[in-house]
Amino acid sequence: MESNLILHKLNRIEKHIFALKPILNVEELADYTGFKKSYIYKLVHENLIPFSKPNGKILFFDRKKIDEFLLQNATKSKDEIEREAIEFSLKKK
Incomplete structure (x- = not known):
């Protein structure tokens, strides 16, 4: 029971660290926003979300x-x- 609590708290700390990073990858963005990775890829495909692809892959x-x-x-x-x-x-008067 205690180990589950520790793991839960570590996961929460990890998510807060993502919020401090200026640049995120897909997995980190999924954790940060709560979006599924497939939805993020859909947003990227439709150019609905701002992204960068400096080397053509990542x-x-x-x-x-x-x-x-x-x-x-x-x-x-x-x-x-x-x-x-x-x-x-009030401005109209």
């Missing part, structure tokens, strides 16, 4: 660009929308 991903990709098409919260509506209405 895929690399810039973590900062991946973060931007993951956060695109964000939806505003109800509070943000209400705040913007109030600000807009």
Whole structure:
């Protein structure tokens, strides 16, 4: 039981280390995003995700660009929308 807990904690630490790396490979990206590797390859094939392929074989991903990709098409919260509506209405007066 204790060894399982240790392994679980080590896996969590490893995932946090990936978050600190500036460049990720496919396996690391899968761990970082929770996407399956097959889905990552599909995104690459359709040029929907930013990637680099410097030697023509191995895929690399810039973590900062991946973060931007993951956060695109964000939806505003109800509070943000209400705040913007109030600000807009105050500017109109």
